[in-house]
Amino acid sequence: MGILEKISEIEKEINRTQKNKATEYHLGLLKAKLAKYRAQLLEPSKKQEKGEGFDVLKSGDARVALIGFPSVGKSTLLSTLTHTESEAASYEFTTLTCIPGVIEYKDANIQLLDLPGIIEGASQGKGRGRQVIAVARTADLVLMMLDATKQDIQRQLLEKELESVGIRLNKRKPNIYFKVKKGGGLAFNATCPLSRVDEKLVQVILHEYKIFNAEVLFREDCTPDELIDVISDNRVYLPCMYVYNKIDQISIEEVDRIARQPNSVVVSCNMKLNLDYLLEVLWQYLSLIRVYTKKPGQPPDFDDCLILRKGVTVEHVCHSIHRTLAEQFKYALVWGTSTKYSPQRVGLQHIMHDEDVIQVVKK
Ligand SMILES: Nc1nc2c(ncn2[C@@H]2O[C@H](COP(=O)(O)OP(=O)(O)OP(=O)(O)O)[C@@H](O)[C@H]2O)c(=O)[nH]1
Ligand SMILES: [K+]
Numbered sequence: 001m002g003i004l005e006k007i008s009e010i011e012k013e014i015n016r017t018q019k020n021k022a023t024e025y026h027l028g029l030l031k032a033k034l035a036k037y038r039a040q041l042l043e044p045s046k047k048q049e050k051g052e053g054f055d056v057l058k059s060g061d062a063r064v065a066l067i068g069f070p071s072v073g074k075s076t077l078l079s080t081l082t083h084t085e086s087e088a089a090s091y092e093f094t095t096l097t098c099i100p101g102v103i104e105y106k107d108a109n110i111q112l113l114d115l116p117g118i119i120e121g122a123s124q125g126k127g128r129g130r131q132v133i134a135v136a137r138t139a140d141l142v143l144m145m146l147d148a149t150k151q152d153i154q155r156q157l158l159e160k161e162l163e164s165v166g167i168r169l170n171k172r173k174p175n176i177y178f179k180v181k182k183g184g185g186l187a188f189n190a191t192c193p194l195s196r197v198d199e200k201l202v203q204v205i206l207h208e209y210k211i212f213n214a215e216v217l218f219r220e221d222c223t224p225d226e227l228i229d230v231i232s233d234n235r236v237y238l239p240c241m242y243v244y245n246k247i248d249q250i251s252i253e254e255v256d257r258i259a260r261q262p263n264s265v266v267v268s269c270n271m272k273l274n275l276d277y278l279l280e281v282l283w284q285y286l287s288l289i290r291v292y293t294k295k296p297g298q299p300p301d302f303d304d305c306l307i308l309r310k311g312v313t314v315e316h317v318c319h320s321i322h323r324t325l326a327e328q329f330k331y332a333l334v335w336g337t338s339t340k341y342s343p344q345r346v347g348l349q350h351i352m353h354d355e356d357v358i359q360v361v362k363k
């Protein structure tokens with residue numbers, strides 16, 4: 001029986017097993033088996049199917065992957081937001097490769113990748129699904145494009161496809177410390193009360209992975225699935241925006257209902273409705289900031305701005321200016337919202353804010 005059959009067998013068994021105290025261990029075991037088979041399925045196949053047209057180099061300050069069913073308007077969006085033309089047409093699978101474009105926004109270059117539409121079963125290799133999903137894993141943000149005239153079934157199917165290949169959307173890594181040891185059996189601890197797992201269940205799951213000696217520390221009340229994610233260690237945690245296109249085809253009330261959903265933006269590419277707001281939300285979700293540099297005795301250089309991730313320190317800024325600058329660093333003067341006074345003397349660990357100005361003073 002092939003891996004696909006095993007996976008569907010286990011999924012069926014999970015669905016027909018009602019969840020209660022008695023079946024908790026059995027369900028934990030099944031989930032671990034499922035995760036293991038899925039990992040095998042995704043292992044790069046021996047012949048590593050060529051990703052012709054999919055090996056696009058990462059460039060710019062951030063990468064956004066356009067994921068969605070065929071004909072939702074992905075290529076129309078790319079052609080509208082960037083200088084790159086990607087063919088759009090009403091028939092499905094117009095786009096067959098990965099087509100990069102660049103969104104120039106607030107001094108940043110955001111690489112937007114147009115991709116072939118994916119369908120149910122993409123993660124099992126239907127269509128170009130496997131290559132499309134492999135590209136999504138390399139992105140900093142997933143822009144999931146949906147057809148606003150269709151029910152939400154598309155969204156659930158896409159989320160399931162991405163979830164099944166280890167992509168976790170709008171979630172952060174579970175706070176579990178896990179380390180496989182040479183011996184000493186299972187050291188299981190928690191820094192908070194646990195309501196979803198206990199030591200026995202953790203043991204059952206680890207045994208499924210042939211792990212008998214490990215240190216496990218739960219720092220939050222995580223689920224068995226989250227423990228499996230930590231053990232598998234091949235999950236990617238990505239922000240995701242749900243962009244509902246073709247709102248020119250639905251009622252105002254329906255547009256309003258959809259727009260109120262979390263992480264959702266409503267647009268019409270054809271009629272260029274709400275695209276500015278889309279870019280604003282994209283900027284927020286990418287958590288980028290702009291830092292300007294200044295030389296002693298000169299005004300800040302507002303033409304040459306550094307695009308960095310929210311939360312970066314002065315040390316990061318030094319490395320992005322010049323790799324040896326941090327060693328020669330004496331102190332820095334910073335103007336902006338990250339300091340009480342402007343300017344204020346700061347050290348390497350000072351956290352920068354959007355639109356701060358920095359002047360580095362060398363030893
Ligand atoms: N009514 C309406 N049609 C749109 C809108 N945006 C795109 N379309 C149409 O939808 C069809 C599909 O557009 P594409 O951009 O090719 O869609 P896609 O997602 O790239 O399709 P694939 O490459 O096949 O996956 C085209 O006929 C577009 O003109 C929109 O805002 N409103
Ligand atoms: K199309």
Ligand SMILES: [Mg+2]
Pocket residue numbers: 074075076087088094095114115116117
């Ligand atoms: Mg397309």
